[in-house]
Amino acid sequence: MSVVVPHIIKFDSVDSTNSLLKELAQKGANEGTVVVATTQHAGRGRGGRIWHSPEGGLYFSLLLKSYPNRRPTDMALLAGAVMAQTVKHFCPQPCLVGVKWPNDCLLEGKKVGGVLCEAIDHGDSAALIIGVGININTPLSELEPFMGRPFGATSLREGCGGKCFELESILERFLKVFFEHYPKYLEEGFLFLQTLWERECLFIGKNVELRNTGTTEESKDNVGGVRGTFLGIDEQGAIVLSDSCGNRRSYVTGEMTCCW
Numbered sequence: 001m002s003v004v005v006p007h008i009i010k011f012d013s014v015d016s017t018n019s020l021l022k023e024l025a026q027k028g029a030n031e032g033t034v035v036v037a038t039t040q041h042a043g044r045g046r047g048g049r050i051w052h053s054p055e056g057g058l059y060f061s062l063l064l065k066s067y068p069n070r071r072p073t074d075m076a077l078l079a080g081a082v083m084a085q086t087v088k089h090f091c092p093q094p095c096l097v098g099v100k101w102p103n104d105c106l107l108e109g110k111k112v113g114g115v116l117c118e119a120i121d122h123g124d125s126a127a128l129i130i131g132v133g134i135n136i137n138t139p140l141s142e143l144e145p146f147m148g149r150p151f152g153a154t155s156l157r158e159g160c161g162g163k164c165f166e167l168e169s170i171l172e173r174f175l176k177v178f179f180e181h182y183p184k185y186l187e188e189g190f191l192f193l194q195t196l197w198e199r200e201c202l203f204i205g206k207n208v209e210l211r212n213t214g215t216t217e218e219s220k221d222n223v224g225g226v227r228g229t230f231l232g233i234d235e236q237g238a239i240v241l242s243d244s245c246g247n248r249r250s251y252v253t254g255e256m257t258c259c260w
């Protein structure tokens with residue numbers, strides 16, 4: 001198996017690092033190309049949302065070309081777990097950091113980062129763009145409009161008592177850890193990823209609510225969302241909940257909106 005060596009290309013302001021890397025990939029950019037930008041004026045989040053990207057945050061996209069024909073969602077789970085490990089590494093004191101299904105990173109209960117993974121056609125196989133956004137030194141005023149969302153928003157600086165962080169070191173650490181785990185995933189398969197992800201998950205055994213699960217059955221029976229005890233993820237990467245009668249059910253889509 002060939003080792004992927006990251007090659008970082010820095011930009012000032014771009015529309016979206018995912019969109020830019022997609023263009024570069026179509027022009028022949030190599031596996032391991034990483035596009036990083038100081039700001040994005042059309043940063044994209046999951047579910048068609050905007051990813052607000054002012055100065056102070058870390059915004060980058062990583063290209064995987066030799067990704068075998070496995071699910072893009074696996075890489076989003078991997079990137080989410082690596083993001084949690086990276087954020088934890090930089091917290092000067094022990095902080096509550098981990099993943100919220102499927103790939104958000106929470107710091108002290110608030111969202112600090114997210115992942116947007118996109119597959120693109122690449123000859124016979126699919127290439128993958130893994131986009132990561134982390135609020136690092138982002139001023140609180142920039143995050144205020146997002147405080148009303150489930151779990152709100154924070155930055156590493158805000159969660160760590162005002163300390164300022166070097167974005168390059170955080171990017172380097174993320175890539176180092178990602179490329180330590182990636183070959184193990186390729187060799188060992190999903191079980192490796194499931195174990196890693198569940199170790200970084202903050203909600204195992206907790207009662208959670210899931211909205212927008214995308215099935216008409218749920219929207220009819222559970223107007224306020226589906227509730228259950230979070231057991232973990234299954235071999236598809238879907239969230240597994242157990243209801244009050246102990247029945248297990250997996251959900252491929254949805255958004256965790258609260259936990260108690």
Ligand code: BTN
Nearest residue numbers: 016043044045046114115131133
């Ligand atoms: C989410 O939580 O909704 C995912 C956010 C992903 C944002 C990152 S920032 C770098 C990359 N470029 C984008 O346009 N989006 C991703």
